[in-house]
Amino acid sequence: MKRRDFVFVTLAAPAVAAFSGVLNGCGGSGSAEKPTSRGRGRFRMVFVWPERKSRLVPAASRALKVTLARGDGTIVGTRTIVFDDPQTSTVMFDDLVPGTVTLTATAYPLADGTGAAQATGAVSTAIEANQTTSVTLTMGSTIDRIEITPPNPTVAVGARLLLTATPKDAAGNVILCLASSFSWTTGSAAIAAPFPDGGQVINAEGAAVGAAGFTVTERESGKSGSATVTVTAGDTEGCVPGPVTGTGGPANAPWPMSGHDNAQTNRGGAGGATGVLKWIAPLEGASFDSAVIAADGTLYISGGNGDPRTVYALNTADGTRRRVLTDLGRFPLLGSNGLIYASNGLALIAADPQTGTRRWSLSGAVFAVIGADDTVYTSASLQNAQGTLVNTLLGVDGLTGATKWSLSGVAMGGSLGRDGTVYGLSAAGGLVAADGRCGTIKWTFQPAAGIFIVSGPSVGEDGTLYVRTTAAASADPRLYAVNPDGTEKWNVSTGRASSPPSLGVDGTLYGLAQEGKVTAYDPAGGAEKWSFTPPGARSSAFGTPSIASDGTVYFSAGRVEGGTPRSTLYALNGATGDLKWSFLVPDRASTQFISPVIGSDGTVYLSDDDGSRVIAVR
Known part of the structure; x- marks a missing residue:
């Protein structure tokens, strides 16, 4: 050329x-x-x-x-x-x-x-x-070549796969170019076509089984890159909706993901903590996410140097650093396939948790959950057929990053049913249930007019879904229970909150309102069992309570004392709401924005986004 x-x-x-x-x-x-x-x-x-x-x-x-x-x-x-x-x-x-x-x-x-x-x-x-x-x-x-990722792209008929063009110099440095300077072509549009045909990130749309050569050209330099897109029949070609089965999913670990599990119960780990400081591990930057804990006792948490793409791997025994993974991201998820998934704000990344080596990345995607067949469910802002950017729910192969199916107009809700049903949120503020194998819509639930769902659901053992709502015209936040078929079960008025309730072993719901009040609800009809408000000055809390195996309810609340933010970890009896103990986090702290995480030995871990540290309480 x-x-x-x-x-x-x-x-x-x-x-x-x-x-x-x-x-x-x-x-x-x-x-x-x-x-x-x-x-x-x-x-x-x-x-x-x-x-x-x-x-x-x-x-x-x-x-x-x-x-x-x-x-x-x-x-x-x-x-x-x-x-x-x-x-x-x-x-x-x-x-x-x-x-x-x-x-x-x-x-x-x-x-x-x-x-x-x-x-x-x-x-x-x-x-x-x-x-x-x-x-x-x-x-x-200085552009030496244009690389297309993922390498060896594969997409199913009727599905889309995000392709990214990356210009590099001879030394492998990424060269910044305007997105508008890239154009894409293919000689086999009947098999797969780029959509749109311009931009640094586009979709490869599978139309028929076969192979299509894609070429991307950076117009100012004249440099081009090419890749062969393989289109397969895929799971959605003649796909029969049904349960998702397999031996995959989140890792068998004390706390493998935000919310602990795909049902977002926020229940796991042992009881027995007494409120004694175990250790404090400093970070180089604020952390805004809950940690995850691997089976080998490694705690992974994002944040550092002001860059949320840095993930620290800490030893849960003493808080010392085992390693630092750079350019990874937030909302880490540990898969049973040995990979860690995280979002850096630009892409969902799959990597080796030991080395940080990337396996694949999916541009534009955010946090994810992983199904029993190792399908990763996430969402990204993609163009629809009219060229408008809309939230799109995606089913992605967890090992390769290839898109299995996409569902336009639906954002990831953060939870899965026990049969593999994927729950998402619509632009209208409703709840959407999609088949995990094929991506087809099973049903939608829309609360009354003017009421919007503001949280993904937590899922009970019987399949009941629990979501938080807010009303546009009134200050009446509510908790809704939705049957597995998408019909309303009940709803009750609650305090302001944006996180779904936690679920106890007996099905009791534990909700945390922004004023720091914890309320236990009967799952049968939503009746209040008990409530607890932190003593003293007005508190605030924004996370979700975490439940230990012995039923202890942990949550963190904060307040400002003399101009200094302070935070307290509370431990409640899950059956009665009685205070078991409280722990005042040392020094300036803000742990009330993030849910506690519980280890296999009962240690409770707090993320402090003000003091840039992790606190372990035993």
Whole structure:
């Protein structure tokens, strides 16, 4: 393929031992100027950004670093031009000694002239007295190749698979480009087609069994990448809806995922904690998620250096670090297949929890749950047939990342039924039940007009679903119980909350309102069994209570004391609501936003998003 270069033209006019020029590739013009000292020269460059006709500087560039050096390599000077669209910049090199000079220009994605270089070029010329000098500087793109991920893409007929184009230089550095500079083509649209045909991230839509070659081209550099998309019959081709079976799912571990399990019961771990501090492990940044605990006693928690993509692996025995996994993400989930899944805000990532090595990533996807057949269920904002971005529920192969099916207009609700039914939320604020094998809708439940479901469901042993709602026209938050067939069972008024209730072994529901009040509800009709409000000044709480195997209910509430945020962990008798003990978290703390996690030895773990630490209480 013919290479496209970014061309800059410098012009000079007569002057005494002077050199003056203009980089016309960005647009602009120049004129001769007398040198400041007799017998020396001046080099003047004018940059006009952007040059609308050609945009010969990469459109995603934000700075151009220009260096002038003598023939012996001595640097005469360096200038950094920051592109503020639009603008005109002038760079001057003065008092130049006649002789050979080399001009080097490099385009960068960051305004301070850093990041992976996007284009670069150099030209040498001789500065001679009383001469007119013309110089052309050609900048070539640093893009060496375009990689398409996932590699060896496979998609089922009728399904979509997200493909991402990543430009890299020869050293493997990612080169920043505008998303609009990518175009996709295929010669086998009857088998699979890109949708849309432009952008850095697109969908490969499977139409018929076979193989289709996809090519993506970054227009400014002219570089291309290719991949063969294999379209299979897949599980949805002639798919018969039914229960999802298998030996997969969340890992057999003390606390493998947020909410403990696919039913979001928030129940697990041993009882027996007495409210004594075990250890405190500092993090380099705030953590906004509950931890997960693996079978080997490793606790994984996101947060660090202000970057939620960092995941710390801690030893639950003493809080020491076993390893740090970078560029992973939030909401970690441990699968029984040995992988860890997390979202970095841009993609759902599957990785090896021992090394952090990626197996696959799914652009745009968020938190996930995993079914018995190792299907990962998540959602992403994707374009529908009309080109509008909408939430889309996805069933994805947990080992390869290939999309099995998609359901437009539905967001992930965060829970699965015991038969593999996937529960999601509609744009209208309703609850949607989808078949886990095929992605077809089984039923929808919409509360009364003006009432919106604000939480995914927790699922009882009998299949009853429990969701929180809010009303647009009134302050009347409610707890709804929905039968497995999508009909309403009952609803009761509650305090404000955005998390589903936890479920005790006997089916009792434990809800936590934002004012810190815990209420136990009878699952038969929603009648209140008991309630507990933290003593003293008004408290706040936003997580979900966690239930130990002995029925103890743990939750964290916070308040501001003397201008300092403080948090307290409470342990309640699940049968009566009586306070068993409380633990005041040392120093400044905010643990009330995140649900506690319970280990196999009964230790309770708190995530502190204010103090940037993990607290273990035994």
